[in-house]
Amino acid sequence: MALDDIYKEVILDHYKSPRNKRELAGATFACTANNPLCGDEITVFANVEGGNVTEVTFQGAGCSISQSSASMMTEAVAGKTVEAAKQMAADFRGMMAGEADPSEDVFGDLVALKGVVKYPIRIKCAVLSWDVLQDALNGAGEASGAQPHTVG
Ligand code: ZN
Numbered sequence: 001m002a003l004d005d006i007y008k009e010v011i012l013d014h015y016k017s018p019r020n021k022r023e024l025a026g027a028t029f030a031c032t033a034n035n036p037l038c039g040d041e042i043t044v045f046a047n048v049e050g051g052n053v054t055e056v057t058f059q060g061a062g063c064s065i066s067q068s069s070a071s072m073m074t075e076a077v078a079g080k081t082v083e084a085a086k087q088m089a090a091d092f093r094g095m096m097a098g099e100a101d102p103s104e105d106v107f108g109d110l111v112a113l114k115g116v117v118k119y120p121i122r123i124k125c126a127v128l129s130w131d132v133l134q135d136a137l138n139g140a141g142e143a144s145g146a147q148p149h150t151v152g
Contacts, residue, residue, distance in 0.1 A: 007113075014067070014072055018058075020078075021071065023057065029048065035066065038062060038122075042132050043059045052081055053082055057074060060129075065122050065125040072113070073130060076088060076109075082137055086137055093130065096116065098117050
């Protein structure tokens with residue numbers, strides 16, 4: 001199987017069986033954003049305790065790229081410190097800009113999204129959930145508690 005096909009399989013697997021796709025009642029942070037270019041919408045819920053991201057979930061609708069990226073993100077950042085999660089968001093953005101090439105050891109399934117770089121119009125789809133996560137961790141949704149706060 002060609003690498004591209006393996007990546008496609010990984011993306012479709014997360015799209016069909018999204019991980020952590022549920023509302024997180026009483027989450028420390030919740031944030032929503034959409035990508036009008038494609039019609040994607042993502043809400044990210046995050047629980048943060050003592051500087052650690054203990055749990056991340058998402059809800060949303062949209063294309064396979066946006067939904068699978070969100071699913072992969074919830075797995076990738078859970079258990080990390082807030083700083084490490086923000087760094088990962090920056091690294092992911094770097095990968096989607098073609099400026100960074102993170103190893104699979106660190107990025108896991110997320111490397112499957114590398115192929116999206118070839119389709120500039122879909123990059124926003126892949127980055128959307130990370131933008132929402134970053135907004136959430138920066139406290140954009142804090143004031144409203146568990147009520148999703150819409151940005152952008
Ligand atoms: Zn999309």
